[in-house]
Amino acid sequence: MVKNANAPCDLMLFGALGDLAQRKLFPALYQLERAGLLAQGSRILAIARTKATTADVREQLFEKLRYHVKDSEFDAGVANAFLQRVDYLLLDFTDPEGYGALREWRDEPNNELIVYMATPPSMYGVIARNMKATSCCNEKTRVVVEKPIGHDLESSRVINDELGEVYHENQLFRIDHYLGKETVQNLIALRFANNLFASQWDQNHISHVEITVAESVGIEGRWGYFDQAGQIRDMIQNHLLQLLCLMAMDPPADLSADSIRDEKVKVLKALKRITPDMMDRYVVRGQYTAGTSNGKPVPGYLEEEDANKGSATETFVALKAEIDNWRWSGVPFYIRTGKRLPEKLSQIIIHFKPAPHYIFDPDQKHLANNKLIIRLQPDEGMALKILTKDQGLDKGMRLRQGPLELTFSETFEAERIPDAYERLLWEVMKGNQYLFVRRDEVEYAWRWVDEIIANWRDSGEPPKRYAAGTWGPVASIAMITRDGRSWYEDA
Numbered sequence: 001m002v003k004n005a006n007a008p009c010d011l012m013l014f015g016a017l018g019d020l021a022q023r024k025l026f027p028a029l030y031q032l033e034r035a036g037l038l039a040q041g042s043r044i045l046a047i048a049r050t051k052a053t054t055a056d057v058r059e060q061l062f063e064k065l066r067y068h069v070k071d072s073e074f075d076a077g078v079a080n081a082f083l084q085r086v087d088y089l090l091l092d093f094t095d096p097e098g099y100g101a102l103r104e105w106r107d108e109p110n111n112e113l114i115v116y117m118a119t120p121p122s123m124y125g126v127i128a129r130n131m132k133a134t135s136c137c138n139e140k141t142r143v144v145v146e147k148p149i150g151h152d153l154e155s156s157r158v159i160n161d162e163l164g165e166v167y168h169e170n171q172l173f174r175i176d177h178y179l180g181k182e183t184v185q186n187l188i189a190l191r192f193a194n195n196l197f198a199s200q201w202d203q204n205h206i207s208h209v210e211i212t213v214a215e216s217v218g219i220e221g222r223w224g225y226f227d228q229a230g231q232i233r234d235m236i237q238n239h240l241l242q243l244l245c246l247m248a249m250d251p252p253a254d255l256s257a258d259s260i261r262d263e264k265v266k267v268l269k270a271l272k273r274i275t276p277d278m279m280d281r282y283v284v285r286g287q288y289t290a291g292t293s294n295g296k297p298v299p300g301y302l303e304e305e306d307a308n309k310g311s312a313t314e315t316f317v318a319l320k321a322e323i324d325n326w327r328w329s330g331v332p333f334y335i336r337t338g339k340r341l342p343e344k345l346s347q348i349i350i351h352f353k354p355a356p357h358y359i360f361d362p363d364q365k366h367l368a369n370n371k372l373i374i375r376l377q378p379d380e381g382m383a384l385k386i387l388t389k390d391q392g393l394d395k396g397m398r399l400r401q402g403p404l405e406l407t408f409s410e411t412f413e414a415e416r417i418p419d420a421y422e423r424l425l426w427e428v429m430k431g432n433q434y435l436f437v438r439r440d441e442v443e444y445a446w447r448w449v450d451e452i453i454a455n456w457r458d459s460g461e462p463p464k465r466y467a468a469g470t471w472g473p474v475a476s477i478a479m480i481t482r483d484g485r486s487w488y489e490d491a
């Protein structure tokens with residue numbers, strides 16, 4: 001295990017008592033402490049507007065850690081040692097007068113300064129300006145901001161401009177937590193460390209690709225935010241398009257942040273526009289109605305707490321993305337994501353083309369496509385479906401499809417898969433931007449998604465209904481069936 005590989009840092013965490021900080025960020029920092037990865041002398045300033053003392057906040061955080069960290073990974077001694085690093089500052093982020101206290105807190109100015117804005121995006125510009133005006137940051141400060149960066153291309157430009165007035169692009173770490181997932185990073189290793197796949201990764205060998213990110217949860221308690229966003233802004237604009245980029249990009253020259261991001265941007269630029277006349281065939285929008293989840297009855301989207309009964313916000317999107325470039329011409333990427341689907345499951349299926357000349361039983365021709373299944377979560381791993389001869393004297397040359405299987409928890413047993421935020425915080429501490437999203441990526445993604453949203457708005461068509469606990473509207477099945485294909489189901 002790498003110990004204390006980072007220089008000591010001062011982490012200022014704005015929004016420290018909010019949901020993200022308590023549920024994800026502090027548990028991730030605790031895990032870094034447990035792994036010995038927080039440098040001696042690293043400190044954390046929790047900043048929020050609740051009246052409380054440092055002692056109160058440490059006590060509250062201890063309880064939150066106990067709740068959010070798995071029992072088998074919770075160590076009270078480590079938690080207490082970790083909390084000694086935490087101080088609390090009461091601040092209204094909009095009040096420039098209060099920022100002097102941030103400067104005073106820094107008693108070791110040589111520590112790297114990391115500013116994490118776990119706040120509504122409307123606060124990013126305000127915090128940045130106040131930090132600058134009070135000389136709380138400089139050109140070395142690293143700044144972490146959360147998604148969503150805006151609501152559309154225009155608003156994302158405003159936020160990026162505000163941040164850009166104070167910080168250079170090389171100081172900005174825009175989070176897309178999917179990039180912090182080990183299995184997502186593994187896509188880079190899979191594609192570029194295995195020449196077996198690298199040489200097959202194009203329209204000559206692949207017929208189509210499926211990306212599914214399914215969630216079994218509904219909107220519980222987040223209706224206000226979600227209803228403004230919908231599944232396309234919440235998931236497709238960021239996580240799903242990032243997965244698509246990692247699957248489709250050309251090999252980067254090296255693993256540097258800009259080499260990887262340059263290649264991702266080329267994919268986003270090459271995404272074929274989905275124009276109004278294409279919508280029926282290329283996009284399905286759904287909203288869940290009452291149904292079941294894990295065997296229990298659950299309400300529909302419009303019956304959730306705080307719901308506006310007339311909302312036409314989508315909780316499911318399926319679409320066919322096409323990439324207009326040499327490598328992917330004619331290869332559709334079928335993408336679907338939704339809330340209240342039957343299970344939590346993120347996977348990518350690469351469907352290879354059949355061999356050019358088929359010599360086996362004509363009845364088995366449908367089997368003759370190799371598939372690579374990449375399971376991102378849960379049960380992380382991959383399987384390559386290959387064809388073999390069925391065993392037995394009476395079977396002749398009958399074919400059978402079976403998996404070459406790599407389940408990470410079995411093959412690399414006992415290695416804990418870190419949460420995405422652990423990886424991302426660790427990379428910020430090292431100053432490595434390759435798992436963070438550059439401004440142009442955000443903007444090209446919005447450009448593509450905005451057009452789809454505008455088409456929905458102009459058509460006035462409501463989302464199609466699907467019962468909670470099903471795989472979305474039947475139109476999503478029809479969309480792929482029209483192309484003579486089906487969503488992959490493990491048999």
Ligand SMILES: NC(=O)C1=CN([C@@H]2O[C@H](COP(=O)(O)OP(=O)(O)OC[C@H]3O[C@@H](n4cnc5c(N)ncnc54)[C@H](OP(=O)(O)O)[C@@H]3O)[C@@H](O)[C@H]2O)C=CC1
Pocket residue numbers: 014015016017018019020021048049050091092093094117118119120121123146147148
């Ligand atoms: N929660 C999650 O799972 C995810 C969140 N995100 C993003 O992370 C960011 C934070 O989200 P989340 O933690 O859920 O939001 P919360 O609303 O739970 O937390 C934000 C915190 O910022 C504080 N705050 C807001 N304005 C001010 C102000 N003027 N002065 C002082 N404090 C202020 C709020 O204080 P108060 O409570 O007093 O209003 C609150 O504690 C958002 O950008 C969100 O989109 C992204 C992905 C997932």
Ligand SMILES: O=C1O[C@H](COP(=O)(O)O)[C@@H](O)[C@H](O)[C@H]1O
Pocket residue numbers: 215234235
């Ligand atoms: O960013 C978000 O992601 C979560 C899904 O993340 P996962 O790591 O659990 O797959 C989603 O529930 C949420 O709506 C969205 O804002």
